[in-house]
Amino acid sequence: MAFPRAVLFDLDGTLVDSAPDFIAVINRMRADRGSDTMAMADLRPVVSKGSRAMLAAAFPDVPAGERETWVQEFLDRYEAGLGLHGNPFDGVERMLGALETHGTTWGIVTNKPEYLARKLMPVLGWESRCAVLIGGDTLPVRKPDPLPLLHAAESIGVAASDCVYVGDDERDILAARAAGMPSVVALWGYRLHEDDPFAWQGDVLVHEPRELCEAAAWPGARA
Structure with missing residues (x-):
């Protein structure tokens, strides 16, 4: 079996467990406003929904x-402590290594602001490994619109149908379907308690990154 020609990933909740960085920011903001500490378990489900969802929680x-006036403060505080607490999920480095060993190009399409995603790359050691990075403000639209995925595929010279998208949120799977890309639902990521990832109709559902070290685990694996 062969690995995909290219793979695009969501970032927060798919490649990186960034919840520890975000809970540190949230609890500093809560302390400044006279509130008690928020538990990680209460924030984690909404991390993939973005800054406004985290502030709402x-x-x-x-x-x-x-709360809208606090968004920039949230982003500035996050930038100041970028990568201090969060790390790639267990198995992610092994998975990326397997893709690279088998000649698969990989990149990132995230709704995180591009400048923050780019600043995180050298912290993770991915600045020369990630072939393309599209942020939530790179283009006029963001996921679940398919344009960011299509733009990323075009940038690396791969047809959308030859590229797989991996994400932990329903909008990731909606964007992939609209782009004509096979999709992988990352069940290890963040989601609300009421979310049903089986209803998102992704091509493959995977429990741990290490499963994607095998070619046969990928949708459309070729003999």
Whole structure:
């Protein structure tokens, strides 16, 4: 069996367990506003939903308009401590190594602001390994719109149908389907308690990154 020609990944909740970085930011913001510490378990399910969802979970009694004015503070604090606590999920480095060994090009399509995603690459040692990086503000639209995935595939010279997208959120799978890309649901990532990843209709559902070290685990694996 052969590995895919190219693989694109979501970042937070798929490649990187960034929840420890985010809970550190949230709890500094809560302390500054006279609130008690928030438990990691209460924040983790919404990490893949982005900064506004995390602020909403941390400050549910604050009006949305007021929370909106805190978004830049959240991002600035996160940038200041980028990668201090978070790390790749167990098995991710092994999986990336397997892809590289078998000649698969890989890249990242995330809804995280591009400047933050790019600053994280050297922290992880991925700046020369990641072939393409598309952030949530790189293009006029972001996931679940398929354009970021299509743009990434075009950038590395691979047809969308020859590229697999891996993500832990429903919008990742919706974007892949709309782009004509096979998809992998990363069950190890972040999701709300009420989410049903089996209903997202991804091509393959995988429990741990290490499973993707085998060619046969990928959708459309070729003999």
